[in-house]
Amino acid sequence: MKPVNVGICGLGTVGRGTYQVLTRNAKEIARRAGREIRISHIGMRKPNLEFDFTGVEINTDIFAIAKDPKVDIVVELIGGCETAFDLVMVAIEHGKHVVTANKALIAEHGNEIFEAAQKKGVMVEFEAAVAGGIPIIKAIREGLTANRIDWLAGIINGTGNFILSEMRDKGRSFIDVLAEAQEKGYAEADPTFDVEGIDAAHKLTILASIAFGIPLQFDKVYTEGISHISAQDVTFAEELGYRIKHLGIARRTKAGVELRVHPALIPESRLLANVNGVMNAVMVHGDAIGPTLYYGSGAGAEPTASAVVADIVDLVRTLTIDPDHRVPHLAFQPNCLSDMPILSMDEVNTSYYLRLEVLDQPGVMANIARILSELDISMEAILQKEPQVKGSEVAIILLTRQVQENQMNKAIAAIEALDSTLGEVVRIRVESLEG
Secondary structure: OOOEEEEEEOOOHHHHHHHHHHHHOHHHHHHHHOOOEEEEEEEOOOOOOOOOOOOOEEEOOHHHHHHOOOOOEEEEOOOOOHHHHHHHHHHHHOOOEEEEOOHHHHHHHHHHHHHHHHHHOOOEEOHHHOOOOOOHHHHHHHHOOOOOEEEEEEEOOHHHHHHHHHHHHHOOOHHHHHHHHHHOOOOOOOOHHHHOOHHHHHHHHHHHHHHHOOOOOHHHOEEOOOOOOOHHHHHHHHHOOEEEEEEEEEEEOOOOEEEEEEEEEEEOOOHHHHOOOOEEEEEEEEOOOEEEEEEEEOOOHHHHHHHHHHHHHHHHHHOOOOHHHOOOOOOOOHHHOOOOOEOOHHHOEEEEEEEEEEEOOOOHHHHHHHHHHHOOOOEEEEEEOOOOOOOOEEEEEEEEOOEEHHHHHHHHHHHHOOOOEEEEEEEEEEOOOOO
8 A cells, every 4th residue: 555645744842753753663653554654744944954854845834735635644733723723724625634732723623623624524633632642532532432421630731740749749839849840841931821720721621522522612611720829738738638739620410511620639549649740640430430540641752742643543544434434533423512511610519628817816716617607518627727926827727528619709708808817718629539
């Protein structure tokens, strides 16, 4: 059979990794795919002298590659949304299959992209868009296809996980660890996407769509970052038997689907609580299989390239299959996607960690207990720290049982209104992640 020609658009970190893996493992990959996969075209802004590009057409015009009749598969690795979207749509219009590692592109424009691909009879693969080299999309879309997925929860941003791990292990502040993450290249100069949860929200949007068979709905994900987490919160969580992780959580309920990204206390015995550094992990709970965990490198040149190349091989294997019998982009047939509503954060039920600074005086706990009781909020545990100076302020930490978020909002507002409360109440949600 004649070789399959691949055009790589973008030769940044992931592009270079993809080129290296495809060329280094060419023979092994051909054995798996059943035919040779050849990098025939590369689109990049400026010359790269790192590799020998003999036999490869180099072009600064990526759209020319998307239109070239000699190219079978276009690999979009330029990042961003606007140009990447235009490139992918041009490639689809010209009958090319597409592989991308672009989570923002899929989360924000995937519905339109997949509809166009369906009409043209081509496929768009995006395994590398979530959790780097971990084959989590394939696992949910194909490996767990017999299951009704109940929920999934994941550490899907390595930068945030590195920061929280360092804060716990070394007692360092958020600002201090963030600066180190930037020095090591884990965080960008503008770290907003990582530390404020936007990157994780893109990934959660994709995972939830595949898990529950719903359209991609990035705009409905509740998103909260970790910049407000203090070293003392990390310490208090440890004292209570928990660890703080930045989680993406998608849960199916009778009322609808929860889509939320935020810091959470997890019992220290849970597997996710012990995922440290820049590693990623996703736990998926299916009705037949129960809980399963997928762990590995969530970023980096070759881990991400591993997923990109796996998608290319999958495409090569299905080139001769009738388009109507390929694995659907979002796991469920396009005409069978569900219109389950996405719940607002106010409608979510969970437990809470509350930290408040109060004046060290009689009746403070009685007032707090009264507020919680009036709103039917039960306490699981109370931790009160000794004041450094008698009669000054004291830290109180409360763990509550499950309650709806709108009730907790009322309780926090009432507690903050007390004369004895100093400043704002710190709220972190608690997730048990029980099977």
